[in-house]
Amino acid sequence: MPADKKLRIGVLGAANIARNFTAALRGSDKVDVCAVASRDAAKAAAFAAEVGIMQSFGSYEAMLADPSIEAVYNPLPNNLHAEWTIKAADAGKHVLCEKPFAANAAEAKAMFDAAKRNNVIVVEAYPYRAQPQTIKLAQLLREGAIGKVQFVQASFGFPLAMGSNIRWDAALAGGALMDAGSYPVSLVRMIAGERPVRAHAMARFAEGASGGTGVDRTLLGTLDFPGGALAQIACSFGTSRHRTALIVGDAGTIETTFYNDTSDKLPPTLVIRRGIALDAPRETIVCDAAAGFRAQGEAFHDLLRHGWSQWPGATPDETLDIMLAIDALAASARSGSAVSIVA
Numbered sequence: 420m421p422a423d424k425k426l427r428i429g430v431l432g433a434a435n436i437a438r439n440f441t442a443a444l445r446g447s448d449k450v451d452v453c454a455v456a457s458r459d460a461a462k463a464a465a466f467a468a469e470v471g472i473m474q475s476f477g478s479y480e481a482m483l484a485d486p487s488i489e490a491v492y493n494p495l496p497n498n499l500h501a502e503w504t505i506k507a508a509d510a511g512k513h514v515l516c517e518k519p520f521a522a523n524a525a526e527a528k529a530m531f532d533a534a535k536r537n538n539v540i541v542v543e544a545y546p547y548r549a550q551p552q553t554i555k556l557a558q559l560l561r562e563g564a565i566g567k568v569q570f571v572q573a574s575f576g577f578p579l580a581m582g583s584n585i586r587w588d589a590a591l592a593g594g595a596l597m598d599a600g601s602y603p604v605s606l607v608r609m610i611a612g613e614r615p616v617r618a619h620a621m622a623r624f625a626e627g628a629s630g631g632t633g634v635d636r637t638l639l640g641t642l643d644f645p646g647g648a649l650a651q652i653a654c655s656f657g658t659s660r661h662r663t664a665l666i667v668g669d670a671g672t673i674e675t676t677f678y679n680d681t682s683d684k685l686p687p688t689l690v691i692r693r694g695i696a697l698d699a700p701r702e703t704i705v706c707d708a709a710a711g712f713r714a715q716g717e718a719f720h721d722l723l724r725h726g727w728s729q730w731p732g733a734t735p736d737e738t739l740d741i742m743l744a745i746d747a748l749a750a751s752a753r754s755g756s757a758v759s760i761v762a
């Protein structure tokens with residue numbers, strides 16, 4: 420495969436988020452979003468015309484059977500990520516699969532097994548990981564800019580009206596933890612650099628108290644990392660919009676946002692305080708803004724052409740740990756007890 424060959428990628432499902440994905444990659448030298456498949460041929464054709472995709476298919480199977488498509492973007496509802504990622508891998512396609520990667524860790528393992536047996540690459544989509552801001556954060560932590568990390572607090576919430584949205588549907592593996600919470604869980608996993616061993620969570624559910632049948636609307640959880648760090652994550656469908664993190668080391672602190680897309684916002688910053696004194700100077704590091712979906716799509720191209728050293732996103736090990744942590748947080752929120760995380 421020539422190292423500069425453009426990646427032809429097809430979209431599974433005329434999903435809302437596929438509009439952002441396609442728009443961000445328009446004009447890219449590395450990625451051609453060349454096809455969309457829907458369960459409904461007319462819907463696929465209308466979507467293709469709307470967003471400027473050349474080819475449309477009236478079934479997911481038909482797109483997977485097309486040998487000219489090298490990779491697939493999977494933004495289906497969460498309960499279908501595993502089924503269609505495995506079918507895509509079995510059809511010889513690489514897959515960029517939306518977060519949360521799967522409905523649970525067992526599915527995630529099966530997806531990576533499928534990638535291995537078909538010699539293709541399957542990864543989870545987290546556009547914020549390709550942001551210069553996140554890459555700089557990881558570099559500062561590696562350099563020990565705030566010493567050894569003791570704890571992290573990371574939170575993502577937004578208001579979501581009750582309705583037919585896939586996020587409110589338990590059968591589609593919805594809920595605040597799966598949808599919004601996967602972000603802070605992924606961030607704290609990236610910062611800790613290891614699998615957590617224990618989780619404890621509390622939640623408010625859409626239908627009544629803990630133990631109800633509805634999805635979680637707001638969830639707060641704690642993760643215990645064997646290297647010593649603790650993390651608190653929070654997520655909600657009932658708050659004002661925010662996506663912030665505080666990382667506290669034994670020699671300083673970093674405050675940051677972790678947006679997917681920073682191209683339409685004020686330049687993203689990392690606010691770092693080096694030292695233990697309350698009046699230690701605060702430095703604001705201004706990072707380049709970026710369209711995260713484009714940065715991630717092009718990084719996916721680089722991963723396929725040049726290997727893992729070019730991939731700023733979640734590795735399969737990280738993704739598996741994220742799903743294990745989500746499973747344990749969800750179980751803890753339902754049971755009220757701390758849950759051990761066992762692979």
Ligand SMILES: NC(=O)c1ccc[n+]([C@@H]2O[C@H](COP(=O)([O-])OP(=O)(O)OC[C@H]3O[C@@H](n4cnc5c(N)ncnc54)[C@H](OP(=O)(O)O)[C@@H]3O)[C@@H](O)[C@H]2O)c1
Pocket residue numbers: 431432433434435436437456457458459462463493494495496497499517518519544545546585598679
């Ligand atoms: N990275 C991010 O920033 C980001 C942002 C938003 C969403 N996401 C993720 O992307 C995925 C899709 O989210 P979305 O908001 O774009 O969803 P959406 O608009 O509801 O689209 C989901 C698509 O899945 C297909 N589908 C197949 N079976 C379905 C079923 N039983 N019910 C509903 N849809 C079904 C439909 O396509 P057809 O009818 O064409 O087959 C539908 O258009 C989720 O996993 C979500 O977590 C990520």
